[in-house]
Amino acid sequence: MALLEVEDLVVEFPTRRGRLVAVDRVSFSIEAGEVLGMVGESGAGKSLTGMAIIGLLEPPGRIAGGAIRFEGRRIDDLPPEAMRRIRGRKIGAIFQDPLTSLNPLYTIGRQLEETIRTHLDLDARAARARAIALLREVGIPAPERRIDAWPHELSGGMRQRVVIALALAAEPALVVADEPTTALDVSIQAQIVQLLKRLCREHGTAVLLVTHDMGVIAETADRVAVMYAGRLVELGPVEAVIRRPRHPYTRGLMGAIPRIGAGKGRLVQIEGAMPRLDAIPPGCAFHPRCPRAVERCRLERPELAPVGPAHAAACWRLEPEPTG
Amino acid sequence: MTRPLVEVEGLARRFDVSRPWLARLLAREPRRFLHAVAGVDFAIPRGTTMALVGESGCGKSTVARMLVGLLRPSAGRIVFDGTPLDPDAGRKALAPIRRRMQMIFQDPYASLDPRWRVEAIVAEPLDAFGLVRDRAERRERVAELLRAVGLSPADGRKYPHEFSGGQRQRISIARALASRPDFLVCDEPTSALDVSVQAQILNLMKELQEQLGLTYLLISHNLAVVSVMADQVGVMYLGRIVELAPADELFARPRHPYTRLLLDTVPDLEMRRRERAPVAGEVPSPIDPPPGCAFHPRCPFAERRCRAERPALLPAGPARVACHAVEEGRLPA
Structure with missing residues (x-):
């Protein structure tokens, strides 16, 4: 059984002039530990597919057909509370702009510790130790000190490293990464791609990597899905x-x-x-x-x-x- | 040999980033300056493309803005077709030269006024420089420009929001060409566009260069784009050119x-899943370089000399490079 199965997924936006179908009967699956790249131009429906999987479609966008199964269980019809427990614990998320994932009012340590304690049964000290270990793992220098930094004190590349640490904090089986390197400078992009690749390999985490950059996919993914106008047009190694x-x-x-x-x-x-x-x-x-x-x-x-x-x-x- | 169309010598621009006077006085702080561009020299032969590449904050866009007169240089000289540009000369005196240099910006959504019809946008330089005699000639010239960039004259009646990103960039190009310039400064012209649309715009730029004999300065962070467009490449780091070379030489x-490092970070479609040498660190602040x-x-390859003495841009084969290790021959080939 595949880790994630998407079957005939339809995402639509109801408008006054009728419904707009943004994702049109898309089917694919992701095996445990596999990296599936999803590529397409703006508006092809690749990000919406990722958002549908993690249950973060912005209304009025909604799933209008098909099924999403994770570890054999349907997750597309779960109530928001149940989906929230899966998101973070079982499915992590990384977005293009690290500032959308980080709360500017909390130190990065507090955000990490909160995520860790929400999903794992650890006390405050153990959570902090794990947060420091995670920051070290994602390549943040002097993590014992940086853990008390605020998001604005870090560079874009460092912030994206923190977001990756957050996404992996609860050892999820799948990470949905939506344009994780697009907002970064080229030399930093390469660092982040390498990091994501190494961590997911070491932890056996599967990844849905949504990007417009075929180069990133070539270097990272096992298989690639090509989307055009809401449809999957090609899928293969x-x-x-x-x-x-x-x-x-x-x-x-x-x-x-x-x-x-x-x-x-x-x-x-x-x-x-x-x-x-x-x-x-x-x-x-x-x-x-x-x-x-x-x-x-x-x-x-x-x-x-x-x-x-x-x-x-x-x-x-x-x-x-x-x-x- | 004919003289290059554009010559830049010792071009520099600093920005005052000091705190307000009173705060400075209380903290006994000196003024602080950000040296966005710290002495840049290059020349662009007529009809060729020069590219400036580098990461954000390296100063490449600041160079572009100084060239077209959007920013005043703090030091240095710009010579256009043999005439030095005097930043103190009035608008009127500079107009004949300004007409010959135009700029295309990155974001085709921000650079076109949404309240203007496309024909008004494209005709603006015609009116500004007084290049048409009457409305009939104006209309004809706008139609000709729209056709040149692959749009239809009927598109002139529409507003920018009715077009896709790629079509808007075509409108920007039509506007830039209106005053019959020789020199176009293109600041990340395709960075906001999808790959298939990017290919259309890059191909269009090449066609126009061939037809009209245009000279380009292309500002880009994308080395692959630069490799298909440029004859000459300058690599910038923290306000200076660190390598200036013919494009074939630079990429080979x-x-x-x-x-x-930059070349090694370009994702490669052929060498899949290679492990790259980890690239450490990020670009430091240009305030305290x-x-x-x-x-x-x-x-x-840094040694003591690299930490103490700034390397000059010296000839190395057909290239010019600012690096002690290259000069001393201690870099692996």
Whole structure:
């Protein structure tokens, strides 16, 4: 049994002019200890998928269909109080801006100790000792002193380390990390990615890593899920998806990424832009931008279907498999 | 050899970050200055792209703002097409030069006035510099500009909010091109955009450069973007250029330890799951930069000389590098 199973998840926003479907029948699973990268452009629905899993969808957004199972139990229909106990204890969360996760009015030690004592049966002294150990583990220098620091006294990179310590404080089985490095400088980004990777490996924590940065996914994830206009269009082992993408969107996306050493040539360009939620075309949502689209793509929505070992794509007109 | 279009010599900018006078007096504190840019030299040949890269706070955007006249330099000289820019000259005197240099900003949501129609936005430089005779010519020129950036003349009637981020950046580019400039300063032009849209804008910038013979200064923190755009790259750290090199050279043979660090931190699509050498530390405060070489606290090759003496930007092959270890030949190749 997979640690997390998401089945036909639908997230919608009711509006006066009808409902907007932001996540449209998305299914995937995460095994214990696995890192699943979820990539897509802004508005593709990747962050909303993560938020739905940790039960933090902002109203009026709501789960309108499907099921989310964690350790075999449904968690999408739990009352808020029950979900709160799972969040933090079993599922940790890391967001883009560390300041949204840290309370500016409490020292970082108090926030860590509170989280630890909420979820684990420890007394104050043991909680403080564990908080210091966690800060050391995430690479905060002089943790005995820094534990009494306020969030504003730390740099962005240090704050994100504290957030990671908070997310891992109760030894959760899964961490949902939403753009954990996007707000940081490049050299700090690399430090945080390395840290997250090392900690999750050592603790056997599974990760849903939501990001727009394919490079971060290439270096961190075991498998990758590519989202477009609320739908999962390709899912497979990182290496296969990066080297042999089968969905035309994934292929265009990979070609559009500038690479060092590729010289000054033109970048592959996907014409147009992702449709807005109120204007998603019928059939395959990508067909108006797709160089391979045919009549069927305009009429019928393709479902995710196997295209290789553990590799699936939702497309009527798959890119041919490269030979040799 | 023809003269470079843009020459920058000893350019510097400091900001006064002292506390108020009375507080300073009571605490017996001196004035404090933040040296955002501390003496930068480079030249950009006509029709080429120079990139400045570095992390936040390195001073790259401050250089950009001084070049286009949004900030007054504290010291140094900017020479444009052979004419030194005199910051004390009046608006009128500078107008003929200002017309020839324009800027594109990072955030296409903040840089376009939401209450103006696109045609008014694009036509603003035409009116400001008096470049069109009548309304018919103005309309024609706006249509031509919108077509040049891949929009339709009918889009001129719309407001910025009706466009996506990528289309808004096209509008910014159309506005920047309105006064027929030779030189565009592009400050993180694609950082707010998605990858597929970024590719469209970068390709558009290249096409326009070819068609119009534009010269670019590209400010970016993204080395991969720089590698597909630039002919020449300056790497900045705490207000100074630490390495200045032709782009091919910089990416093939980075010399300065900071350049190597930056290149090593770029996530790589090919070398998956490599363990990278841990990079210690963060950029120190520019108010109290470390003595000697500002990079020495993070540098694995730092020695006593690095802590005491600031390295000058010296030739090293086709590059110029400010590093004692490079000069003394004690860096591994």
